[in-house]
Amino acid sequence: MALKVIGSGFGRTGTKSLKLALEQLGFTPCHHMLEIRPTPGQVDFWYDISQGKPTDWHAVFEGFQAAVDWPSCNYWREMADAFPEAKVIHTTRPFEQWWKSFSKTIAESLMTDTPTEDPIRLKQRAMVNQIIKVDVFGGRIEDKEVARAAFEKREAEVKAGIAPERLLMFEPTDGWEKLCPFLGVPVPEAAYPFTNTTEDFRAAMQMAQART
DSSP states (O other): OOOSEEEOSOTTSSHHHHHHHHHHTTOOSEEOHHHHTTSTTHHHHHHHHHTTOOOOHHHHTTTOSEEOSTTGGGGHHHHHHHSTTOEEEEEOOOHHHHHHHHHTTHHHHHTOOOOOOOHHHHHHHHHHIIIIIITTTTTOTTOHHHHHHHHHHHHHHHHHHSOGGGEEEEOGGGHHHHHHHHHTOOOOSSOOOOOOOHHHHHHHHHHHHHHO
16 A cells, blocks of 8 residues: 655644544545554654664555654655655644644643653654654754744745645645545545644643653
């Protein structure tokens, strides 16, 4: 099975909702940060990728039909080359809205090191810190203007690097009406899923930390 959909947008741009939407449309399963810990081999794959080791993208995404969110969105170029038939969806939203959400969720979690002795969790934490905190934001994840530059750079690079007919610029409010024609599938009767609010994210993080 080869990837059919590649997401290039940062986390907190509606990637969890898009994951659920793609799975409703039959692009299942859809890779997302949520899949890393429970899927055998994923933590090791992504840790090696974060360390710059050679990557077999087909092995990384074996069994998946789509991929969105971090960590995969950082590697949209490599994935687009490895899966030339896949379409690319760049999730986005106005920067100020994104920053308000990101700074209170992902950024906050990356600035808080909860003690753990779990070797898998330690490896995953190291991978996430490298791929998001260092590779995207140069270690300055709390700096709004650094984040703005990274956010705008990603969008510009995707627009320049992917052929227009292969790329969909997608905001969470666009819903099925924009997504389904791009993917060539019918619009479902069910409403487009909207999930993973800031409150949802923080509650999930608290539960994960309690299990550490």
